[in-house]
Amino acid sequence: MSDMIQPHVILVDDEPDVLRAQGQGLMLAGFKVSLFEQAASALDTIDGSFEGVVITDLRMSGMDGLELFRHIQDIDADIPVILMSGHADVPTAVSAVQHGAYDFLSKPFMPDVLCQSVKRGLERRRLTLENRLLRSRQADLESQGPLFGNSPLIVNLRRVIQQVAETDVDVLIEGESGTGKSLVARMLHDQSQRRRRQMVTLDCGALPDLDHSTVLYGAAAGSNPATAMARPGRLEMAHRSTLFLDAINSAPLAVQHKLRPVLENREITPVGATLAKPLDVRIIAASTESLAALAEAGTFLTSVLFRLNSVTLRLPALRDMREDIPLLFARFVSDACRRLDRNPPPLSPHMWRRLNEYHWPGNTRELRQFAEQCVLRLDGNFSILPDPSPVTGALSLKSRVNEYERAVICDALKAAAGDVPSVIEALQLPRKTFYDKVTRLGIDLQSYRRPS
Numbered sequence: 001m002s003d004m005i006q007p008h009v010i011l012v013d014d015e016p017d018v019l020r021a022q023g024q025g026l027m028l029a030g031f032k033v034s035l036f037e038q039a040a041s042a043l044d045t046i047d048g049s050f051e052g053v054v055i056t057d058l059r060m061s062g063m064d065g066l067e068l069f070r071h072i073q074d075i076d077a078d079i080p081v082i083l084m085s086g087h088a089d090v091p092t093a094v095s096a097v098q099h100g101a102y103d104f105l106s107k108p109f110m111p112d113v114l115c116q117s118v119k120r121g122l123e124r125r126r127l128t129l130e131n132r133l134l135r136s137r138q139a140d141l142e143s144q145g146p147l148f149g150n151s152p153l154i155v156n157l158r159r160v161i162q163q164v165a166e167t168d169v170d171v172l173i174e175g176e177s178g179t180g181k182s183l184v185a186r187m188l189h190d191q192s193q194r195r196r197r198q199m200v201t202l203d204c205g206a207l208p209d210l211d212h213s214t215v216l217y218g219a220a221a222g223s224n225p226a227t228a229m230a231r232p233g234r235l236e237m238a239h240r241s242t243l244f245l246d247a248i249n250s251a252p253l254a255v256q257h258k259l260r261p262v263l264e265n266r267e268i269t270p271v272g273a274t275l276a277k278p279l280d281v282r283i284i285a286a287s288t289e290s291l292a293a294l295a296e297a298g299t300f301l302t303s304v305l306f307r308l309n310s311v312t313l314r315l316p317a318l319r320d321m322r323e324d325i326p327l328l329f330a331r332f333v334s335d336a337c338r339r340l341d342r343n344p345p346p347l348s349p350h351m352w353r354r355l356n357e358y359h360w361p362g363n364t365r366e367l368r369q370f371a372e373q374c375v376l377r378l379d380g381n382f383s384i385l386p387d388p389s390p391v392t393g394a395l396s397l398k399s400r401v402n403e404y405e406r407a408v409i410c411d412a413l414k415a416a417a418g419d420v421p422s423v424i425e426a427l428q429l430p431r432k433t434f435y436d437k438v439t440r441l442g443i444d445l446q447s448y449r450r451p452s
Helices: 016-028 039-043 065-075 087-098 111-144 152-165 181-190 212-217 253-265 291-297 302-308 318-340 349-357 363-375 397-415 420-427 431-441
Strands: 008-012 032-036 053-057 081-085 103-106 171-174 200-203 241-246 281-287 311-314
Touching (some): 008 016, 008 039, 016 032, 016 111, 032 039, 039 053, 039 065, 053 065, 053 111, 065 081, 065 087, 081 087, 081 111, 087 103, 103 111, 152 181, 152 311, 152 318, 171 181, 181 281, 212 253, 253 302, 291 302, 318 349, 318 363, 318 397, 397 431, 420 431
Parallel strands (some): 008 032, 008 053, 053 081, 081 103, 171 281, 171 311, 241 281
């Protein structure tokens, strides 16, 4: 099956006959081509996410091809630009290639020569964008870390995600705000067979009040006076990839009704079109509320719920995995120190009271913000905390976690006057886990017990 969204070729030439002839040749070769007689008009359609190749003549009125190439380099130096030139312009074209242009073709040339250059350029652009996407996703996974921990809830969740990701079933993710629903959706996509294509996100709580059909389904060419060219909708953009319906619980009923046939039939009909297009897509939806409860209350369509929840993942709140809080806090402090070029903060009583006693309604997102405040030496009222003690050597993440855990346990022992059962209950740790940590961290329990 061919892709519904093809890599894009932009062709620029101020000679209309040449432009049409070359454009037709590229279209016959199977490329999606946009034709422009003015370089400035072409430039308006290009941004850093552009997936295709730009072909431009060098000598044009107004903005010439060399100036267009320089502007494109400012936008993204990795966008392949193919220059077409007459014999007299060869030295200029060669210089441009030396400064980053992808290729140049000296006129006249055979159509096959241009097609081969375009194919190579499109493949190079695809690999560039794919590598960027993988790097950014890996950075996000390493830095955000809501699933970073050793509690049974998180260990089991990671295992289930790995199992589900390898299938192609639709998934519903439920969890409070800040528990990492978007990250889980990205993990599911990145570990699936669809990972070579970018996941498309639709924020169901931020859709425009009007024109839902065009936003979702797109519009056929000529469907209205303002639509001269076909306009793909968000659903079509996710063809052969993953569609992430974020905040699905906030979707208006009108949007739910428009999503229902897509979920049932996996096809869309753009506004103004007479034929439906097949849609090969995996759906992942996220909700901060129970969709079953919303359906029972009549604010969510039961038919949509039943088609979304083939598999339901429920993300735990941070307060339900307190044993992971020191580990996550250490991770976020380490990330913030690296990003902000700061030294680790001193371990103050204020920090430990907050970590041990606070219920974290904002979950992992709030914990990350608190770690950044600590690194910036700001307390909850954004007052300056004391300067940190000089750091004599860089501590590994494991060393920082051990230091934090030791401080938490010692603080609890001090507050409980060495009463171990009270400390185990307060820290919500299994008895064996508590004693393992005490042994590993070298904590002398006897020193905290008050003499009778």
